Amino acid sequence: MATVFSGVQPSGDFHLGNYLGAFRNWVAAQHDNDAYFCVVDLHALTLEIDPAELRRRTLESAVLLLAVGLDPEVVTLFVQSHVPEHTRLAWLLECTASYGELSRMTQFKEKSAGSESVRAGLFTYPVLMAADILLYQVDEVPVGDDQRQHLELTRDLAIRFNRRYGETFRVPRASIPAVGARVMDLQHPESKMSKSVDSPLGTVRILDEPAVIERKIKRAVTDPGTTVEHDRERKPGVSNLLELLSAATGVPPAEVAARYHAYGPLKQDVADAVVAMLSPVRQRAAELQSDLGEVERILAAGAARAHEVASATYARAAEAVGLLP
Numbered sequence: 162m163a164t165v166f167s168g169v170q171p172s173g174d175f176h177l178g179n180y181l182g183a184f185r186n187w188v189a190a191q192h193d194n195d196a197y198f199c200v201v202d203l204h205a206l207t208l209e210i211d212p213a214e215l216r217r218r219t220l221e222s223a224v225l226l227l228a229v230g231l232d233p234e235v236v237t238l239f240v241q242s243h244v245p246e247h248t249r250l251a252w253l254l255e256c257t258a259s260y261g262e263l264s265r266m267t268q269f270k271e272k273s274a275g276s277e278s279v280r281a282g283l284f285t286y287p288v289l290m291a292a293d294i295l296l297y298q299v300d301e302v303p304v305g306d307d308q309r310q311h312l313e314l315t316r317d318l319a320i321r322f323n324r325r326y327g328e329t330f331r332v333p334r335a336s337i338p339a340v341g342a343r344v345m346d347l348q349h350p351e352s353k354m355s356k357s358v359d360s361p362l363g364t365v366r367i368l369d370e371p372a373v374i375e376r377k378i379k380r381a382v383t384d385p386g387t388t389v390e391h392d393r394e395r396k397p398g399v400s401n402l403l404e405l406l407s408a409a410t411g412v413p414p415a416e417v418a419a420r421y422h423a424y425g426p427l428k429q430d431v432a433d434a435v436v437a438m439l440s441p442v443r444q445r446a447a448e449l450q451s452d453l454g455e456v457e458r459i460l461a462a463g464a465a466r467a468h469e470v471a472s473a474t475y476a477r478a479a480e481a482v483g484l485l486p
């Protein structure tokens with residue numbers, strides 16, 4: 162059995178990009194692998210967030226991960242800050258990473274651009290992410306395309322640490338889906354769908370009502386001309402819709418394109434497919450929200466399981482660098 166790990170920030174307000182790029186593949190991976198999924202609340206502190214909001218969103222994120230289909234009987238679902246080894250290993254890895262390589266992270270450049278006071282934690286964010294992964298001796302990390310560079314860094318740090326101090330970490334690889342790895346904003350199809358961009362009509366939330374999903378998809382920006390073709394460069398809007406339908410049905414985007422000769426019917430079918438995909442998730446989320454005590458118990462049990470593995474890896478790493486036991 163391979164070991165799989167992935168994490169998500171506690172936005173608690175997940176969108177179709179998160180679902181297709183990540184969560185759906187987590188659910189698919191859970192039965193055949195030893196799988197760990199983590200709500201990374203410490204990463205959320207790298208940007209301004211109200212403490213009460215952070216608490217609420219962390220729990221809501223766990224609700225949604227269970228609602229999309231993670232089964233707490235088979236996966237280890239937990240909150241990052243409940244397992245103290247994440248920050249402890251992050252320090253050892255900060256002393257493995259270089260200032261230069263962290264300066265090259267594009268997500269850091271994007272998120273720090275334009276702000277006058279950038280938190281040091283935003284700069285070292287990818288190192289904490291590497292610690293998240295390396296603690297669990299992971300083979301595969303299912304993520305969307307935007308995390309590729311962070312995964313490369315994680316691999317580099319693992320290899321460097323192992324060379325310097327002896328074999329300690331398994332070197333993980335990213336697993337990025339063939340379709341759905343980069344869902345674009347419906348109003349700005351040149352940018353990825355994202356929680357941090359203020360584009361209410363461009364972002365389909367997992368918990369949006371069916372009528373809202375339909376309205377957003379019907380108003381999606383399409384491209385000049387009327388032909389339905391899969392061409393991300395020339396027709397980003399239509400291509401995004403084709404990819405959504407492809408992700409929902411399993412039919413390759415070019416084949417989907419051949420079935421349509423106008424935008425209207427394509428949009429209707431995309432809307433129907435997305436509504437059908439997300440409706441069961443919305444129902445399960447409502448059930449879980451009425452029993453948050455149970456969600457908290459699941460997270461506590463997950464943290465206890467995660468801690469067993471994490472503490473063994475941390476002890477090896479600490480000893481390897483020369484810390485007294």
Ligand code: ATP
Pocket residue numbers: 168169170171172177178179180181182183303304305306307308341342343344345353354355356357358
């Ligand atoms: P941000 O708005 O800060 O970029 P996000 O919306 O990307 O955040 P995250 O919590 O950072 O959300 O991502 C959770 C997972 O969802 C990651 O594996 C990420 O790669 C994936 N993901 C996020 N946005 C998309 C998208 N538009 N298409 C496909 N996958 C995505």
Ligand code: LTN
Pocket residue numbers: 166167168169170201204289290293294302304308311
């Ligand atoms: N940086 C990731 C979230 C994240 C993660 C991880 C993903 C934190 N730690 C470990 C995979 C593995 C993001 O912004 N989506």
